[in-house]
Amino acid sequence: MITIKELSDDNLFTAGHTACPGCGVAMSIRNAIRVLGKDTVVYVPASCAVVFGTTFPYGAWKVPFFHTAFENTGACLSGMQAAFEKKGKKVTVVGFAGDGGTYDIGLQSMSGAAERNDDVLYICLDNEAYMNTGIQRSGGTPFGAWTTTTPVGNVVQGNRRFKKNLGDIVAAHEIPYYATLSIGQPLDFIRKVEKAKNMRGFRFLHMFTPCIPGWKMDPAKTVEVTKRAVQSGMWTLYEIENGDKRITYKPGKMKSVKDYLMMQGRFRHMSEEDIKKLQMWVCKKWNLHYKEKGAPDVCEILPPVEHHAVTEEHREMHGP
Amino acid sequence: MAAQTLAEAAVSEGNYAVAFPYFGAERRGAPVLAFTRIDSKKIFSKTQVYAPDCVVVLDDSLLDTIDVVAGLKPKGMAIINSREKPEDIDLGKIIDTATVNATSIALEILKAPITNTAILGAFAKATGIIKIESLEESIKRKFGEKLGAKVGERNALAAWTAYERTITGKSRGVKKLEARKQWLPTHQEIPVGGCLIEGKTDAGLIGPGSFIENKVSGWATYRPLRDKAKCTMCLLCWFYCPEGTIVRISDRGDLMTNYDYCKGCGVCANECPVDAIKMVRARI
Numbered sequence: 247m248i249t250i251k252e253l254s255d256d257n258l259f260t261a262g263h264t265a266c267p268g269c270g271v272a273m274s275i276r277n278a279i280r281v282l283g284k285d286t287v288v289y290v291p292a293s294c295a296v297v298f299g300t301t302f303p304y305g306a307w308k309v310p311f312f313h314t315a316f317e318n319t320g321a322c323l324s325g326m327q328a329a330f331e332k333k334g335k336k337v338t339v340v341g342f343a344g345d346g347g348t349y350d351i352g353l354q355s356m357s358g359a360a361e362r363n364d365d366v367l368y369i370c371l372d373n374e375a376y377m378n379t380g381i382q383r384s385g386g387t388p389f390g391a392w393t394t395t396t397p398v399g400n401v402v403q404g405n406r407r408f409k410k411n412l413g414d415i416v417a418a419h420e421i422p423y424y425a426t427l428s429i430g431q432p433l434d435f436i437r438k439v440e441k442a443k444n445m446r447g448f449r450f451l452h453m454f455t456p457c458i459p460g461w462k463m464d465p466a467k468t469v470e471v472t473k474r475a476v477q478s479g480m481w482t483l484y485e486i487e488n489g490d491k492r493i494t495y496k497p498g499k500m501k502s503v504k505d506y507l508m509m510q511g512r513f514r515h516m517s518e519e520d521i522k523k524l525q526m527w528v529c530k531k532w533n534l535h536y537k538e539k540g541a542p543d544v545c546e547i548l549p550p551v552e553h554h555a556v557t558e559e560h561r562e563m564h565g566p
Numbered sequence: 567m568a569a570q571t572l573a574e575a576a577v578s579e580g581n582y583a584v585a586f587p588y589f590g591a592e593r594r595g596a597p598v599l600a601f602t603r604i605d606s607k608k609i610f611s612k613t614q615v616y617a618p619d620c621v622v623v624l625d626d627s628l629l630d631t632i633d634v635v636a637g638l639k640p641k642g643m644a645i646i647n648s649r650e651k652p653e654d655i656d657l658g659k660i661i662d663t664a665t666v667n668a669t670s671i672a673l674e675i676l677k678a679p680i681t682n683t684a685i686l687g688a689f690a691k692a693t694g695i696i697k698i699e700s701l702e703e704s705i706k707r708k709f710g711e712k713l714g715a716k717v718g719e720r721n722a723l724a725a726w727t728a729y730e731r732t733i734t735g736k737s738r739g740v741k742k743l744e745a746r747k748q749w750l751p752t753h754q755e756i757p758v759g760g761c762l763i764e765g766k767t768d769a770g771l772i773g774p775g776s777f778i779e780n781k782v783s784g785w786a787t788y789r790p791l792r793d794k795a796k797c798t799m800c801l802l803c804w805f806y807c808p809e810g811t812i813v814r815i816s817d818r819g820d821l822m823t824n825y826d827y828c829k830g831c832g833v834c835a836n837e838c839p840v841d842a843i844k845m846v847r848a849r850i
């Protein structure tokens with residue numbers, strides 16, 4: 247396994263790109279390509295990454311790079327891979343798509359490539375909204391978050407839906423590899439990219455990538471915020487290899503979700519009631535991922551009795 | 567928001583006006599543009615403004631790198647946030663210029679270096695296109711709606727103060743700023759499908775990796791200073807820097823920060839486990 251020290255010094259995604267200071271997407275791309283190396287071909291659909299990485303006629307990529315439309319990452323990767331195979335070239339074909347380009351508009355295309363088990367690496371850079379066009383809500387936007395299409399009003403404040411469970415959707419295609427990553431866990435990050443690179447078939451890396459203006463946060467805190475996301479259970483680190491799920495990092499003790507929300511202006515308006523709703527969603531996820539068989543449920547803020555009771559909130563969240 | 571406020575003030579005086587931001591990939595920290603068109607007749611033009619009557623500059627450090635008056639009409643005017651007098655400002659042309667220290671006014675009154683309302687006061691004074699009273703109303707309404715009446719009033723006061731402190735005169739016209747060359751290929755020179763390979767043109771590099779010629783240090787307000795004695799070479803800063811501006815040198819035994827590409831985000835300082843990195847003001 248590669249350690250940080252052994253990573254390459256090659257800047258295959260050069261400095262001089264135009265991402266916002268502190269951009270989590272840029273940070274993740276740079277380190278992914280450090281591990282993937284020069285025998286890589288990159289596709290990026292419409293998103294921040296295509297704009298800050300390539301502005302015709304300039305580009306930051308030093309590996310072959312291709313861009314067409316927003317909704318077709320999966321199909322493009324499949325086509326590129328087929329062409330390289332025909333030519334007898336051994337390269338890693340990798341796509342970097344946003345959450346909008348994956349959860350929503352690119353879902354069918356991704357699903358096609360996954361279902362055919364095409365030999366490509368699909369990377370989703372999840373910054374939890376359509377950032378490039380000015381912060382609109384996507385299927386990846388968490389509950390309560392402000393976006394321009396889920397504004398904060400007198401009656402309703404922020405996004406009303408919970409983050410779509412993309413992991414299960416992707417895994418349901420029974421692909422060789424799905425993993426979640428966070429830049430705040432460097433060794434786990436490097437190991438998963440390396441592993442995905444060396445496997446064959448459809449591989450999916452789901453990266454948690456903070457966005458400074460979209461999350462309304464201090465650019466210096468990009469890494470810190472990913473760490474808090476993991477500590478609170480808002481983001482869980484695991485991998486599913488040929489159907490076997492494995493937690494790759496379990497935080498010691500669950501931290502309150504408030505700890506995570508506090509750092510970001512997009513959650514600042516949240517009422518106690520909404521925070522409680524989100525906390526319950528997180529607890530459910532936490533127990534699903536981390537709870538050992540037979541152990542009692544844990545939840546940071548709610549006593550277990552209340553948690554098990556079927557309340558109005560439960561119905562709203564999980565159905566009757 | 568300032569462009570919008572100005573347009574609303576003009577409308578309140580019975581004019582027609584439109585305001586809009588630069589259409590493009592706007593990234594935080596990068597220099598930005600906004601436009602306002604004011605006319606006594608209906609406005610049908612929907613394009614960006616290429617030959618303005620008046621240019622307003624909120625950050626005078628831009629004057630070193632960008633020819634801000636390049637498109638200005640011959641009888642046009644420049645309004646600049648600066649502590650200098652117009653006579654001490656070199657725009658490469660002798661033109662009517664007004665200056666005001668909007669930053670110090672903003673710090674004084676708003677307690678933050680947000681200069682867009684103060685500079686509107688200077689605009690009213692220097693051009694006379696709108697009355698300061700209409701501006702006051704428009705600022706109060708616009709900012710009041712969003713941020714509360716108090717904030718609206720303070721911003722109006724900032725505009726008034728700037729109005730009173732604006733100095734008008736003429737700029738100097740000594741320096742020659744070379745406009746950044748652009749690659750302007752003929753249609754035969756554009757490769758099929760826009761597919762570029764690494765190339766060198768009169769305007770510099772194009773194609774893969776050519777962003778390396780794009781110096782972004784102008785974005786930074788702060789920059790990192792590393793205390794070599796404290797550093798344990800854990801490489802976390804090197805790993806996390808989103809710009810790739812921290813590089814390994816001396817056979818990987820040491821690090822160097824290339825400030826040409828540092829945007830001053832502060833991630834390296836925040837993540838250093840031994841507090842070896844401090845952020846200091848990039849410019850004074």
Ligand SMILES: Cc1ncc(C[n+]2csc(CCOP(=O)(O)OP(=O)(O)O)c2C)c(N)n1
Nearest residue numbers: 292293294316344345346347375376377378
């Ligand atoms: C079919 C189509 N619809 C809309 C757009 C406009 N568009 C370009 S990028 C973008 C948002 C991308 O969001 P996401 O995929 O989450 O990437 P991010 O910018 O957040 O990294 C949109 C809506 C487009 N290019 N094509």
Ligand code: SF4
Nearest residue numbers: 265266269294457458
């Ligand atoms: S808007 Fe967000 S994702 Fe896009 S470049 Fe800026 S920080 Fe990165």
Ligand code: SF4
Nearest residue numbers: 807828829831832834
């Ligand atoms: S301040 Fe940001 S851009 Fe500058 S060296 Fe540190 S991490 Fe890199």
Ligand code: SF4
Nearest residue numbers: 797798800801803838
């Ligand atoms: S993070 Fe701090 S200790 Fe580690 S290499 Fe950078 S300066 Fe040195």
Ligand SMILES: [Mg+2]
Nearest residue numbers: 344345375377
């Ligand atoms: Mg997004």
